[in-house]
Amino acid sequence: MSDLAPESPTSNAPDWTVSELSGALKRTVEDAFGHVRVRGEISGYRGPHSSGHAYFSLKDQNARIDAVVWKGNFGRLRLKPEEGLEVVAVGRITTFPGKSSYQIVIEQLEFAGAGAIMAMLEERKRRLAAEGLFAPERKRRPPFLPRVVGVVTSPTGAVIRDILHRLQDRFPRHVLVWPVRVQGDTSGAEVSAAIRGFNALPVGGPIPRPDVLIVARGGGSLEDLLGFSEESVVRAAAESAIPLISAVGHETDVTLIDFAADVRAPTPTAAAEMTVPVRADLVAEVAGLHARLRASFARGLDRRRADLRGLARLLPSADALLASPRQRLDIAGQRLPRALKANAGAHRLALTRIEGRFTPQRLAGLVERRRERFDLFAGRLASALRANAGAHRERISRARERSEGLHARLKPALLRSQQERARRLRALEQLMQALSYKGVLARGFALVRDASGVPVHAAAGITAGDALQIEFRDGRVEAVAGGGSPPPPSGPAQPPRAPRKSSAAPRARPLPDEDSQPTLFGG
Template sequence: MPDSLAESPVSNAADWTVSELSGALKRTVEDSFGHVRVRGEISGYRGPHSSGHAYFSLKDQNARLDAVVWKGNFGRLKLRPEEGLEVVAIGRITTFPGKSSYQIVIEQLEFAGAGAIMAMLEERKRRLGAEGLFAPERKRRPPFLPRVIGVVTSPTGAVIRDILHRLNDRFPRHVLVWPVRVQGDTCGAEVSAAIRGFNALAPGGPIPRPDVLIVARGGGSLEDLLGFSEESVVRAAAESSIPLISAVGHETDVTLIDFAADLRAPTPTAAAEMAVPVRADLLAEVAGLHARLRACFARGSERRRTDLRALARLLPSADAVLAVPRQRLDLAGQRLPRALKANAGAHRLGLTRVEGRLTPQLLAVALARRRERAGDLAARLPRGLTANTARHRLRLTRDESRLRLIAQALRDRRERGRDRLDTLFTRLQRCRRQQAAERAGRLDAVAKLLTALSYKGVLARGYALVRDASGAPVHAAAGIGAGDALEIEFRDGRVAVTATGAGPEAPPSPARPGRKPAKTRPAPLPEPPRQPTLFDS
């Protein structure tokens, strides 16, 4: 260390440790602000951390504030953080010593007015629409007359009574009610669970599976209806295999489930009207169709009866139709006895002619010839079988010799391949050992060069490296001012110091009582032009 630094004056100010200073700043910030309400836009939110905590920032056009929501508070938030959402955060300001920064620990989140809610809904609608959840081709038409209707709503409100009353007026059906909260923090989770629960019912089970679903709620403010615009509710409605009718709010109220549902009703009462037809109208229409069917059948029968009578008048009488066939039958009956006699005589003459050629002697000669031919064939059969067997045996012998030659050739080829593989493996091992030796030599040379060029070797010879507060090396005393924080690196570690003088013109240290005055030193020689060193960054 230079002598000028060793003889610098000693300050009477107390020394702070980094932890003490950080703690004092933390207490000052927390005592000065306490609980605050901060309005800003959420930025950098990527969901809860693996630890359960959530980290993001609140920003406006000029500044940014780090924010954190601890795991215990995250589950109790009424409004979950979303990227780009403008909110009012309620919490306390504190510092984080690990980064020398301040942050807000959020305990509650609120929408920053209706404009923020609309912006959030528009962004969510755009994102879900890009996934195809609102596509028209996904929507299905509910059945004309469902057997079972599932209703997702509050069991204590006026909505379920209106729906049941309208269903009883129009067409009474079996209704299943899944009770949910239609407002509050758990509204979205309960509605999505109800939709998926109805879809999970097996057809033909103990609980009948609905043919159509109605998600209903009465009117309310924009904040009251937010539960039906949550992403989980929209996805459950889009994934529902049962046709779904959305009846949330009045006609002017719009929620995101309206876009994912198969049909949207302006009111819960209208949803009941869309689910079933009017029974009296159906009965009247069926009665009218039945009367038209009977009248049509009667008119058709009468018209065909009239046509049949007209056609019957055009047909000839039975005697006129059968006169010619009767005459032909009479003529044939007269000719039949003579024809039978003539036919019998012709057959008798033919048998008489054949009788002379069918004598026992002729039959015996023909039989002897057939027997002699059969004997010749029987005598030739053993010789043919022997010759055929010998011919096949000779062919099998030739095939066996060819197969042996082919097998020997394959064995020779396999031995040659094994020898070649052993040779290549030996060469590969030799190349690997040679390459490893070359790389080890190159690595050793590079390590020696790195050791020679490293500034650690210079420090080991007794020198020291001085850095300023930013960590940059200090090359001259002229750049050091009084009170500057410095760091000196020795061979075995680093030491933080504070400069008590300013450059080479710093006044001499005041003489302490009981000490001899320092000897005056000759003026230093002019410093030669500086050359680059190993410490230059």
């Protein structure tokens, strides 16, 4: 019988490669789940990747699915992903063969009901409040009567008409309207750009800078008002240097810009009322204050006039006031002649007593004592002058000795300096002679120039018939390349010269100045 082993049984199932199996699974999943809506909580979101794509997960209590938003769709999303946000993702299910996993490619994101929106707003409010954007100390009081009012709202809605009508009724002011969309994907970006645009206007520029801003919108659903709760709008309101009044929705509607604004108005009409006072009330109040001022001024004058009359009755008459001084003046007038005589006698007696002390002998003794003191001071002065003159002579003698010493040292130093300069000059002269091309000519070489006197460095630059100048050690000769006689000079004609004998040495031409001639080391 045969010794061969029995063959193993074969299977009818085809062999798949890994790529073929992955591709088949991918097609099956995409065909079965071409378009799905998945509700879940965003997890693991860290912002867009450097490539522009966004990767995160959707999870619920029992499962998790990977999600990706391609770069082209990310910019068109109405709702941007945020960590922990509960959403409804619209897209398609596909597989990723590189990891043997499935994922959802998201094309649109929606809030998973009002509860998700409120949770997102509460999280955003908590995070922005932690940065201090809602702090009360940041808020400022709007001006009492602004000159220019800036309004950020839709130019076609009823809100702007209500604001303008209310301002016109209360106190007409100059109004600047920055038109924006108050609902939709671009609402938040346009509102924040408008707030920053009003703040960027220069003071005193061609467009007046508002003194107060009103951000207004009519009522709406929670989704309609989401644009005024975006982070960019809140930050723009908090950074505004112009006082800002928030008037978004009705009194029960709350957006995050209400917390960052300086003042929150329940309605746009109330915002206009907060912006300006009632002109008629101001006029009436000013008129009342003016009347009160005039009345109080008149009453003050009357009261002071009555007080003055009462005080005037208490004052004594002029005769009563001057009676005592007039009597004292009469008594003093009677005593004055006797007092003058007594005073003159007292001064005469004092002069008589002093006269005895000023005799000629006393004055002569005083002058003699002054002369002795003067002689004493004169003698001291002469001694001091002689001592000072000796000191000066000694200093002059020392200065003369120092000058003679310096003079004696100067001659050898000057001689050494001259010798050093002479040595350096000889060295430079030797170096100049060594570098001069004339030393090369002295060794039997020649220097060839063209007709313009420029040295010729190569034979390739010479053509037959060119005029050349050949310089030797003792002079120059004219030559023509390729034979022939040199061309006549361009100047006036010269008389013909007698032919020279071939045995006679060529007459040497005077050498040009060495400084103006080129050397062998440069043209």
